[in-house]
Amino acid sequence: MKIKFKLAVIALVMICTQSVFSQTKTLSGTVSDESGVPIPGVSVIAVGTTNGTSTDFDGNFNITILSNQAKTLMFSYIGYASQEVNVSNKTNFNIIMLEDQTQLDEVVVVGYGTVLKKDVTGAVTTVKVNADVAIQSNSVEQLLQGNAAGVQVTQNAGSLGSGISVKIRGANSLRGNNEPLYVIDGVIISSAGEDVIASGGVGNSGQENQNGLTGINPRDIESIQILKDASATAIYGSRGANGVVLITTKKGKNGKVKINSFITTSVRTITKKYDVLNGVDYANYQNEIDGLNGEDPGYEINGSQVFGVAYDAANNPTVSNTPAQILNWQDELYRQGFSTKVGMSASGGSDNGNYYISAGFDDQQGIVANSSLKSGDLRINLNQDLNENLKLETRVSGFFNSTDFTESGDLIGGSESFVNNVITFRPVITGEIEDLGQDLEAANPYSWVNDFSDFSKEKRYIGSLGLTYELPLEGLSYQIQAGGDVRTKDRRRFYGITTYQGANANGALQISTLNASSYQINNFLRFNRTFNNKHRINATAGVTYDVRNVENSIYAVEDFVTTELTTEQPFLASIITQPLQFFRSDQQIFSLLGRVNYTFNDKYILTASFRRDGVSKFSKNNRYGFFPSFAVAWRLEDEKFIKSLNLFEDLKLRAGWGQIGNHGIGPYGTLSNYGINGSLYGTPGNGTSVPLSLNNIANPNLTWETTEQLNFGLDFATKNNRFSGSIDMYDKTTKDLLQRSPIPTSSGFGTILINRGTISNKGLEVAFNVAPVSTDDFQINIGANIAFNKTKIETLGIPLKDFYIDGTAQQKSFYFGDNISRGLVFKSPANVFVEGEEMSLFYGYQTNGVYQTEDTDLTEGAKPGDIRIVDQNKDGKIDLLDRTFIGNPNPDFVYGFDLNFKLKRLTANFQFNGVYGNDIANGNLLRLGNAEGDGGNILTATYNNAWRPNSQSNIYPRIGFTTENRPAISDRIIEDGSYLRLNNVTIGYDIPVEKSKFFERLNVYIAGQNLVTWTHYSGYNPEITNFLYTGLINGVDWNGSPNASTILLGLNINF
Amino acid sequence: MKNFKFILILIFGFLSSSCNLDEDPIFLDETLYDTPQSASAALDGIYQELTNYNTLERRIFVVNGFSGLFVAARGGDNINSSHNSQIVSLKPTYDGDSESMWGGLYGAIAQTNSAIKSITVVDNPSTKDELLFSDIAGHAYFVRAWSYFSLVRLFGDIPLWLELADSENLNKSKSTAKEVYAQVISDAKNAASLLNGASGNGYPKRYAANMLLAKVYMTLATNPDLREGSLTEMDYWQMAYTEAMKVYGIYTLVPNYSSLFTDSNENSTESIFELQISQDAANSQMGRNFTPPNYKASQAYGYLRVHADVYDQHVNTYPGDPRIDATYLSEYANANTGDIIKVYPADATRANFKIANPYFFKFAEKDKTHSNQFNNQNHIIYRYGELLIMLAEISNELQNGQQLGYVTELLDRVGKVPHAGYLGSKENFRDAIMMEYRFELIGEGEDSHNNRRRGFDYFLKNTINKHNNNPGFNANVDLTLNTTKSEVMGLPIPLKEVNTNELIN
Known part of the structure; x- marks a missing residue:
């Protein structure tokens, strides 16, 4: 862009100095964009001559031409479609330039540089940032969801600021964290999965993750490029294996100041509830259970009223005089959350520089009374030519947020999980309790609202400074760029004495902090030049040093003298x-890198790149890795035999190969950690001592995992660019998988970091864009993408062992995932990783109805009314040998599409995204789907349709049937997780303000987010965000938060 | 050109800056065993592993739950709860508690392996530091022996880790129980020779290792499959006697039995092996888990109650025994409302499961105003009272004439004399002394082992059938204990171990 602009300026200077010979006439006019804003600097050339000019600051131009030579004026400007206008007898012109998305001279940001779009050889997807949707979005990932083939975004709209996962082309590793690398204006932000460390709880019970990719406001984003294949990402070496998301923020355009401001207000509501027993049915259920346990009934039911029954020492009943209160806890606890968001940006520029300044404030309420998120942000982007050879670019952004209770409590079951507490708490409240929020016993759902706080405060500053110097050799420049990211976060969770945790502890406070800072120093030499109009070279060589220092701390206290100050x-x-206790995790990476992009005759393109990384995480012998890539492309549309077809505006074949590394584990894995383990020991006299112990098994052999990827692609555009798209096929293999592998606990430790195994991903991605109608007044644009990916475990490096499939032992290499819960249910792994199979398949018991009274083939210990577990090996008893594959959490494909309409001033945009063919293990059904009789509420159907001797069900088990301590899950909790979601609808209207001197544009819109989900999944939300980053638990819904939809009203003002 | 120079300087400055890629974590390394202070802290690291939730509280829940003497009030306070219908009624399955206990005990074993590998012990230590290092090594051997002894008695054949796992050595197949016992003996002997008391108060002395050895020999005496070579049952009783006698006379009984279970009489003259619990160290929730609900002001769960017939037998055998009030609780005031709560025998109706059995009181927090989930009461693992019973049992087997003396010595504290059962045959004495373990030590950690030590038939007759066939048995409120030999004698290797260990099928 810069180059072209400069060329235009140079051309202009040359043109203007020419003298005029022939008979002349003077033409004038203004050039503006679609919204009527004048565009300065538009090049205006008399076609067929060297005569030209450019528009001034107000978009006006004057050009004098030789009337006998020039019949046409050509208007061109970067980012807009060029226009040719017949001069004929007109002398005054009002030109409206249309933005051109598909223009092939578009410049694309790739790693550490830019190339012309037509010279791109790798699989690079540009995500169109719809400004109206961007304003509504709270995080970058929302812009990616459904908008790029092969990019799967998982988030939960119902819990504010919750953790988010983005996967590009499937899971690349057996670790959970397959997050891509985010690079914002050249600065690496490696924090998507970074959070404070939980300071309480055990195992999986700790606090849920929150989003680590904060501080990048979607509305400041100009463009997003996603680098997907190895030839594109190899330049990021050991960090590019999961793909790279390059984000470019906005900058000012030449011209007078443009001010954009907006305000939105929205309401958020829960979309789906579990259908649990009402009060009367619940009382019936409890009485029935009491009877089965040989106990006296606790309730008396009279019509729709329920009365508590108490018993004295001689077991004489007393029925309460007042009916019990009956509640639907989901209705009680979930409410509408109102949010407001305001923001403003100012941008502009001159010949020597430009600026973009933006600020915003966001105040969101969640669907629970004490759930909220407030954030504010500020960005300043400045570009300035210091002299003709030296350019300065600065980017500074600041972000703060404070949240309360933006997640779902602890992940373990029982009263320690908010979500579970709300669903299962008894709906019948006996006794004289006037204020449920105050007087109910500890660990009731209200205690989470009235007596629990989960505050987090975050501050984040991201900045960069770049100097580019044009060296004396034409096309050669040097750039030094220094960037940094400073992030501090403080999360405090307080459990008052009416919460379960607080009742145990007499108030408990947990404090976790994060103090992360990173900086990079990048040095680049770039060479960009065309020789003889045939050879175009775009080369980059660089040295970068990347340091990341992270310090976490945890602290927890309890037993409060007063809980007033929470x-x-x-x-x-x-x-x-x-x-x-402090945890430090520092890392340094020192790298050399280079890339050459060579284009011959505008048709044949070759890209080669390499990166050599040295990473502090590995021991000296394994520290350095070399990652090369090659790619070629053939621009067929410029070949005569294609050109003659007159069919394609773009037709390009691409092929690329590359190797990329990954060191995506924490530091210090090669060292033995002797030290504190977080606990104290007692001393005689009840003092304390500090015990020291060995806390890990070091693995000095740790090294990179390496991904090798082959990619073939085709880009096309036809029918006057009205139909365009691309198809990519890839085959990638990751070996020496770095994982935190579970090991036998008899070793004294739970896991080890190890390089082991190989997985492959093969896939096909198709994306296309259709614009069947495109006039000024009426436009339709349809974009769609779909991605098929198959992940296969090629090798595991684990000795063969008996593995049972359908009752038969097979020699397999395999390992199990993590146990889900530490409670009594779901205390077994859901996933198994087997060589030759897809990743993390569900493994457990197949079931086949319910045992009936007359059945004679009961397995050992089973009784009528129990779930009939298939006795795979037919030995008459159910044990571990009867486990088999029962589901697959990997989707067959993910897809998205968007529809855009414009009718005069009215615009409408619909975005859909979906996942197809994956299973979910809905752990919530373990309690809700069995009438265990533990006092918790259950699904209505579970109780009403339960198996009873006199009405035998073949679907629901008997009252009292439990799965506690069962060593495997069953297919009864496996559900189809496919869904299609109407993710966003935005309908906007441009209020006519052309005549106003004050406004440039006034746009109102109404939008709905997450409006409709089509799914067969019975849980709250098929988009599962539990266990996002573990890698050992996949596709498991365990007390997942409810889903929420948002209706939003917004106003954009430009002036 | 000025800019150009400026940038050249930058490049030069950048390239010449050193890019140090070596890591500098906030860890210690194995040199911590080289200095007395940090080596002592590493010793606390070993004992801390024994006090963590998995090793202490889950172990207590498992060994008591699997003894045939208790019911669980945890995870659903009813007769059909999964605890009650599985491990507590002796139908063990893959349960989370024994899995966690397994991990906890092996965690302690790994710390001992680390210490044994890294600490330097000289022959005939004489300086203060040499003595300390020797003592620490002795503790490592002792804890390893104790942990394996705990595991092998519950699980039988198990992996035997004697070195630290490393990245090339992560899996271990099962060793036979016999091999594990041989290692326990070897470790306990090492401990007895290395322990010298240099670590000071609050840690077991070498007598604890002698007592452990005596227990091992007693176990092997009645389990012919586990014995070495030509050694006979009597040889083992004799070896047990020799080891037990090394402890005899070194300790004394505290005058007040119930004071053993308070935090005012910790590390007493009776204590041989005791874990140090401090509320400030937040290292034990025993007082939360085992205090009857509402006995104290803050939340308490009363995980265990003792079978009513076991209680009855105690009362019938020793009416007025002060041990009864220290062991069981059946009536108390709700600390929050003042209401009187009664269970059996205070409420003798046994009308429902919740009130049909007395609470187990030894590990309860005694301070009714106590507000925290952590408390101070130390946990005694070995005490002199048990040693006296062991000596009585051993002497009876050896028929050395001393047996009644030890019983008398024990009962004297509670104002009792040996009952008639002690006065009959050797077999009568045996039955009486096996029951004495129960009266004196119930719930303290050895019931599962003591009840099974004399084999399935003895377990069936004296524990299982005694309960199932007791005259007061009421199927609505009493668990029916499993009688299938293959199921009741041990726990299955935990699922997590089976799932992760490449060498266990």
Whole structure:
């Protein structure tokens, strides 16, 4: 862009100095964009001559031409479709330039540089940033969802600021964290999965992750490019294996100041609830259970009223005089959340520089009374030519947020999970309780609202400074860029004494902090030049040093003298259950890199790149890795035999190969960690001592995992660019998989970091865009993408062992995932990783109805009314040998499409995204789907249709049937997780303000987010965000938060 | 050109700056065993592993739950809860508690392996530091022996880790129980010779290792499959006697039995092996888990109650025994409302499961105003009272004439004398002394082992059938204990181990 602009300026200077000979006439006019904003600097050339000019600051031009030579004027400007206008007898022109998305001279940001779009050889997807949708979005990932083939975004709209996962072309590793690398204006932000460390809870029970990719406001984003194949990402070496998301923020355009401001207000509501027993049915259920346990009934039911029954020492009943209160806890706890968002940006520029300044404030309420998120952000982007050879680019952004209770409590079951507490708490409240929020026993759902806080505060500053110097050799420049990312976060969770945790502890406070800073120093030499109009070379060589220092701390206290100050004063607690402990994880990467992009005759393109990384995480012998890539492309549309067809505006074949590394584990894995383990020991006299212990098994052999990827692609555009798209096929193999592998606990440790195994991903991605109608007044644009991906475990490096499939032992290499819960249900792994199979398949018991009274083929220990588990090996008993594959959490394909309409001033945009063919293990059904009789509420159907001797069900088990301590899950909790979601609808209207001197554009819109989900999944939300980053648990819904939809009203003002 | 120079300087400055890629974590390394202070902290690291939730509280829940003497009030306070219908009624399955206990005990074993590998012990230590290092090594051997002894008695054949796992060595196949016992003996002997008391108060002395050895020999005496070579049952009783006698006379019984279960009498003259619990160290929730609900002000769960017939037998055998009030609780005031709560025998109706059995009181927090989930009461693993019973049992087997003396010595504290059962045959004495373990030590950690030590038939007769056939048995409120030999004698290797261990099928 810059180059072209400069050329235009140079051309202009040359043209203007020419003298005029012939008979002349003077033409004038203005050039503006679609919204009527004048465009300065548009090149105006008399076609067939060297005569030209450019528009001035207000978009006006004057050109004097030789009337006998020039019949046509050509208007061109970067980012807009060029226009040729017949001069004939007109002398005054009002030209409206149309933005051109598909223009092939478009420049694409690739790693550490830019190339012309036509010279791209790799699989690079540009995500169109719809400004109206961007304003509504709270995080970058929302812009990616459904908008790029092969990019799967998983998030939960119902819980504010929750963790988010983005997967590009399937899972690349057996670790959970397959997050791509995010690069914002050249600065690497490697924090998508970064969060504070949980300071309480055990195992999987800790606090849920929150989004680590904060501080990048979607509305400031100019463009997003996604680098998907190895030839594109190899330049990022050991960090590019999961794909790279390159984000470019906006900059000012030459011209007078443009001010954009907006305000939106929205309401968020829960979309789906579990159908649990009402009060009367619940009382019936409990009485029935009491009877089965040989106990007296606790309730008396009279019509629609329920009365508590108490028993004295002689077991004489007393029925309460007042009816019990009957509640639907989901209705009680979930409410509408109102949100407001305001923001403003100012941008502009001159010949020597430009600026973009933006600020915003966001105040969101969640669907639970004490759930909220407030954030504010500021961005300043400045570009300035310091002199004719030296350019300065600066980017500075600041972000703060504060949230409360933006997630779902702890992940373990029972009263320690908010979500579970709300669903399963008894709907019948006996006794004289006037204020449920105050007077109910501890660990009731209200305690989460009234007596629990989960505050987090975050501040983040991202900045970069770049100097580019045009060296004396034409096309050669040097750039030094320094960038940094400073992030601090403080999360405090307070459990008051009416919560389960707080009742145990007499108030408990957990404090976690994160203090992360990273900086990079990048040095680049770039050479960009065309020789003889045939050879175009675009080369980059660089040296980068990348440092990331992260310090986490945890601290927990309990037993408060007063709980009045909640999270604010730990001193009020008398017991330190977790002494202040710091965790450091620092890493340094030193890299050399280079890339050459060579184009011959505008048809044949070759790209070669390499990166050599040295990473501190590995021991000296394994520290350095070399990652090469090659790619070729053939622009067929410029070949005569294609040109003669007159069919394609674009037709390009691409092929690429590359190797990329990954060191995506924490540091220090090669070292033995002797030190504190977070606990104290007692001393005689009830003091404390600090015990030291060995906390890990070091693995000095750790090294990179390496991904090798082959990609073939085809880009096309036809029918005057009205139909365009691309198709990519890839085959990638990742070997020496770095994983935190579960090991036998008899070793004294739970896991080890290890390089082991190979997985492959093969896939096909198709994306296309159709614009069947495109006039000024009426436009239709349809974009669609679909991606098929198959992940296969090629090798595991684990010795063969008996593995049972359908009752038969087979020699397989395999390992199991993590146990889901540490409670009594779901205390077994759901997933198994087997060589030759897809990743993380569900493994457990097949079932086949319910045992009936007359059945004679009961397995050992089973009784009528129990779920009939298929006895695979037919030995008459159900044990581990009867496990088999029961589901697959990997989708067959993910897809998205969007429809855009414009009718005069009215615009409408619909975005859909979906996942097809995956299974979900809905762990919530373990309690809700069995009438276990543990006092918790269950699904209505589970109780009403339960198997009873006199009405035998073949679907629901008997009352009292439990799956507690069962060593495997069953297919009864496996559900189809496919869904299609109407993710966003935005309908906008441009209020006519052309005559106003004040406004340039005034746009109102109404939008709906997450409006409709088509799915067969019975849980809250088929988009599962539990266990996002573990890698050992996949596709498991365990107390997942409800889904929410948002209706939003917005106003954009440009002036 | 000025800019150009400026940039050249930058390039030069950048390239010449050193890019140090070596890591500098905030860890210690194995040199921590080289200095007395940090080596002592590593010793606490070993004992801390024994006090963590998995190793202490889950172990207590498992060994008591699997003894045939208790019912669980946890995970659904009813007769059909999964605890009650599985491990507690002796139908063990893959349960989370024994899995966690397994991990906890092996965690302690790994720390001992680390210490044994890294600590330097000289022959005939004489300086203060040499003595300390020797003592720490002794503790490592002792804890390893104790942990394996705990595991092998519950699980039988198990992996035997004697070195630290490393990246090339992560899986271990099962060793036979016999091999594990041989290692326990070897480790306990090492411990007895290395322990010298240099670590000071609050840690077991070498007598604890002698007592452990005596227990091992007693176990082997009645399990012919586990014995070495030509050694006979009597040889083992004799070896047990020799080891037990090394402890005899070193300790004394505290005068007040119930004071053993308070935090005012910790590390007493009776204590041989005791874990140090402090509320400030937040290292035990025993007082939360085992205090009857509402006995104290803050939340308490009362995980265990003792079978009513076991209680009855105690009362019938020793009416007025002060041990009864220290062991069981059946009536108390709700600390929050003042209401009186009664279970059996205070409420003798046994009208429903929740009130049909007395609470187990030893590990309860005794302070009714206590507000926290952590408390101070130490946990005694070995005490002199048990040693006296062991000596009585051993002497009876050896028929050395001393047996009644030890019983008398024990009962004297509670104002009792040996009952008639002790006065009959050797077999009568045996039955009486096996029951004495129960009266004196119920719930303290050895019931599962003591009840099974004399084999399935003895277990069936004296524990299982005694309960199932007791005259007060009421199927609505009493668990029917499993009688299938293949199921009741041990726990299955935990699922997590089976799932992750490449060498266990």
